[in-house]
């Protein structure tokens with residue numbers, strides 16, 4: 383078999399992931415809301431907590447559709463979700479930022495995010511990530527697979543059976559490698575660049591709690607789900 387040829391079972395696997403990814407879309411578009419008006423830091427923080435809370439619920443439903451996930455040890459299932467939720471949020475945010483918009487809208491969106499209440503020090507790494515994701519022009523299959531691969535990361539904290547997670551992540555990496563060759567034939571390095579984004583995601587994950595607690599406002603309110611996922615309060 384040609385090493386780039388996608389087999390029938392890989393195609394079926396991809397369809398399961400893509401169907402789940404499309405079925406579990408996030409709530410109404412936050413970018414549209416931000417383009418309408420500049421909200422206060424408090425309103426933006428509330429908007430983020432609402433968006434993130436529903437996105438975590440969407441993420442759980444998506445993850446349950448990843449073949450093999452539900453047969454993992456239950457505590458490991460929780461550890462994988464907890465370990466990847468913030469990265470999945472930044473991945474979705476990057477996709478929201480990179481969505482094709484009428485000219486000038488992306489600049490307005492960037493301005494609104496810069497003034498949302500997030501501390502200045504996080505803007506550069508965050509927008510560097512958003513722009514590097516945007517430059518990749520990922521097709522939907524790649525976005526869905528990259529999200530599933532991020533969730534199925536063996537070395538998250540508290541994962542007991544890392545080999546079992548590796549066995550689920552490897553087939554997805556193989557499909558992604560073939561998809562990259564298929565959709566980006568002129569860029570042999572494309573697959574490597576895509577995986578490089580996952581490393582960049584981990585650095586954003588590293589300071590997400592500080593991003594939240596340094597939000598320019600006084601009293602923070604987190605939903606119980608977010609306290610759990612965001613390691614805050």
Ligand SMILES: O=C(NC1CCCCC1)[C@H](C1CCCCC1)n1c(-c2ccc(-c3ccccc3)s2)nc2ccccc21
Pocket residue numbers: 408412413416426427429430433434437468471472474475476478479494495498500590591593594
């Ligand atoms: O609503 C949002 N993102 C949704 C989350 C769920 C999935 C869909 C996207 C926020 C808004 C930012 C401005 C203020 C309101 C919230 N957002 C961000 C984030 C910046 C920092 C973020 C964060 C996450 C976790 C922890 C610490 C910090 S998310 N980047 C965006 C790029 C484009 C459109 C929205 C974007």
